[in-house]
Every structure is written in structure tokens, then in C-alpha cells.
Amino acid sequence: MENIQAFQTLISQPKRVVIVTHFKPDADALGSSLGLSGYLKKKGHQVQVITPSDYPDFLTWMPDNKSVHAVTKTSEASLTAAIDYINKAEIIFCLDFSSLSRISDLAEPVRNATAVKVMIDHHLEPEKFAQYEHWNVLSASTTGLIYELIDQMGDSSLIDADIASCLYAGLMTDTGGFRHNNTRHQEFMIASELVAMGANPHKVAMQVYDANSLERLRLIGYVLSEKLNVLPEYHTAYMTLTADELKKFGAQTGDTEGLVNYGLSIKGVKLAVLMYDRKEEIKLSFRSLGEFSANEMARVHFGGGGHRNASGGTSKTSLEETLNKFLSILPEFKEKLDNA
Numbered sequence: 134m135e136n137i138q139a140f141q142t143l144i145s146q147p148k149r150v151v152i153v154t155h156f157k158p159d160a161d162a163l164g165s166s167l168g169l170s171g172y173l174k175k176k177g178h179q180v181q182v183i184t185p186s187d188y189p190d191f192l193t194w195m196p197d198n199k200s201v202h203a204v205t206k207t208s209e210a211s212l213t214a215a216i217d218y219i220n221k222a223e224i225i226f227c228l229d230f231s232s233l234s235r236i237s238d239l240a241e242p243v244r245n246a247t248a249v250k251v252m253i254d255h256h257l258e259p260e261k262f263a264q265y266e267h268w269n270v271l272s273a274s275t276t277g278l279i280y281e282l283i284d285q286m287g288d289s290s291l292i293d294a295d296i297a298s299c300l301y302a303g304l305m306t307d308t309g310g311f312r313h314n315n316t317r318h319q320e321f322m323i324a325s326e327l328v329a330m331g332a333n334p335h336k337v338a339m340q341v342y343d344a345n346s347l348e349r350l351r352l353i354g355y356v357l358s359e360k361l362n363v364l365p366e367y368h369t370a371y372m373t374l375t376a377d378e379l380k381k382f383g384a385q386t387g388d389t390e391g392l393v394n395y396g397l398s399i400k401g402v403k404l405a406v407l408m409y410d411r412k413e414e415i416k417l418s419f420r421s422l423g424e425f426s427a428n429e430m431a432r433v434h435f436g437g438g439g440h441r442n443a444s445g446g447t448s449k450t451s452l453e454e455t456l457n458k459f460l461s462i463l464p465e466f467k468e469k470l471d472n473a
Contacts, residue, residue: 146177158184160302162228167198168303182201186203188203188386190387274304280292298331298333355382360372370402371408375410376410404421416447417459420443425470
């Protein structure tokens with residue numbers, strides 16, 4: 134953060150703070166929110182973490198998870214309460230997203246709020262809506278940025294085992310278990326410090342990766358055996374899931390997490406896409422290898438974005454129409470896929 138001294142002054146006295154993260158938060162989003170929340174509470178602030186939707190059950194182990202206010206589609210009161218928190222806040226931290234559209238119904242309340250806004254993120258092409266920004270596209274995770282910010286302010290001694298565990302979870306998942314090409318020397322250094330501060334790599338990994346429901350495992354098996362398609366001429370794999378198929382397997386929030394990576398693990402595949410029907414829209418997840426930009430495809434054709442090799446998008450047309458659109462644009466990317 135460039136204006137670190139002004140930021141330190143801003144948080145030097147207790148204030149009403151809201152921390153908000155993106156729709157359908159993952160481990161990096163929730164981990165950075167709860168990690169920062171724990172730190173700010175130690176500084177004497179009154180903190181409320183808000184998520185604009187529900188989130189996977191495998192993240193509910195995180196310390197202080199019960200204090201999170203999640204906006205749900207079935208409760209208008211939950212949205213009203215979230216907006217009330219936002220309107221009363223003196224500082225709003227926006228974590229793991231750089232465009233207000235990523236927080237759904239909370240976008241305009243946050244945009245119009247009188248609170249000082251702080252954006253901490255690592256995604257491409259940030260929207261300029263915050264007075265303070267701690268943004269680095271090279272960072273593998275927002276949790277890593279939270280750690281760096283706390284350390285930069287000389288407060289790393291305030292990171293206890295609970296805070297360290299939340300931050301480690303986001304760092305672990307956004308690097309794919311330290312396998313993705315976003316894993317730099319710095320990620321290992323931060324991970325080492327967090328373990329020294331009390332994070333238990335085995336326990337965190339067990340909670341995130343080894344807490345599958347039987348329904349989710351059956352969904353994965355079905356997708357791999359029946360729904361995985363490979364187009365060798367385009368070095369591409371894709372999978373689709375209808376709303377009925379998701380219902381058949383009792384899919385819950387988070388059950389499609391990581392499915393797209395199975396396609397990318399196939400030898401010769403450089404682009405993998407998962408499309409599934411959320412009823413209100415079609416959600417697309419893009420993953421790529423090397424120099425091929427999944428972000429470009431998601432941003433230009435499906436109103437999305439994210440990272441170069443990991444991005445998301447949406448479509449308001451049917452699943453069939455979305456798939457046909459995807460297949461129709463593949464030829465324009467063939468040369469880039471061949472050369473990636």
C-alpha cells in the first residue's frame with residue numbers, strides 16, 4: 134500500500150468496520166475476511182464480516198465463522214441487515230474482488246456508502262472505487278496480501294493461530310496446494326511464517342480437501358464419466374451440468390469447486406471450461422495453462438474476468454446456447470492455444 138502511514142492513522146483508533154467479500158466466497162475470500170477481522174478486533178475495532186451469498190460447508194470450520202452475516206436469497210431481512218451495517222460503517226474493506234459487480238446486491242450500497250473504502254485484491258483490471266488500495270496481481274492470494282499488510286505495519290505479533298489458520302487456508306487453495314504457476318518464493322515464505330504462528334497445514338488441508346459429502350463424490354464421478362468432453366484439435370476440455378443434474382446429485386454450494394481442474398489435468402489440454410446452470414444464470418469457470426489467457430476469453434465473451442489462467446464468467450442465455458457460443462468462438466483462439 135503506497136499511503137501506508139495515512140492508512141495506519143485511519144485504523145489507529147477504534148471504528149465501526151465492515152468487511153465484505155465476493156459472491157459465493159471461496160477459502161481465499163472467507164479466509165482473508167476472517168483473518169483481517171481477527172486482527173482488527175485485536176486493535177479494538179467493531180467488525181462485521183458480510184458475504185453477499187452463502188458459502189461452502191467445508192469453510193465453516195474457520196475461527197469466528199459464526200459471526201459472519203451471510204445474505205441469502207430466501208431472506209429479504211438478511212439483505213436489509215447487511216445494508217444497515219454498511220450504512221453505519223466508518224471503514225469498509227473490500228476483499229478478494231476488484232469490481233463492485235462481484236458483490237451482487239451489495240454493490241450500490243457499498244458504492245454509495247459514506248465510509249472510507251479499502252480494496253485489497255490480486256485480480257486483473259481493478260475498478261477504482263476505493264480510497265485505499267493494496268493490490269498486487271502477482272500475489273497468489275488475498276490472504277497473502279493481508280499478511281503482508283499486517284507485517285508492513287509492524288503488527289505481525291498480533292497474528293495468532295486462529296488468524297494464521299484463516300490466512301493459510303486462502304494461500305493454500307489459491308495456489309492449488311502450492312502447485313499453480315502463481316506460486317512464488319514469497320508464497321512459501323508467507324506459508325512458513327503462518328505455520329510458525331500456529332497454522333496447522335495438515336488440519337487445514339483436511340478441513341478443506343477431505344470433507345467431501347457422498348453426494349459430491351458421486352457428482353464428480355458422474356461428471357468425469359458422462360460429461361467430460363475433449364476437443365484435441367483445440368487442446369480443450371469442457372463439461373456442462375444442467376440444473377436437473379445438479380439437483381439429482383443434491384449439489385450444494387461449493388460442490389462444483391475444483392471440477393474444472395480435472396479437465397486441465399488431461400495430457401495435451403491447455404484450456405478447460407465448466408458450465409453449469411444456476412437457474413438465474415449460467416456460470417462458467419475457465420482454467421488454462423501457460424501463456425494462454427483464460428481471462429481474455431472470459432472477459433471478452435462472457436462478461437467475466439479474474440486471473441490470466443483462472444477466470445470466471447456468466448451467461449444469461451440457456452446452457453445449450455452458452456455451450457454453442459463457446460464452441461463457435463474456439464476457432465478464433467486456435468492459434469493461441471496451439472502456441473501456448
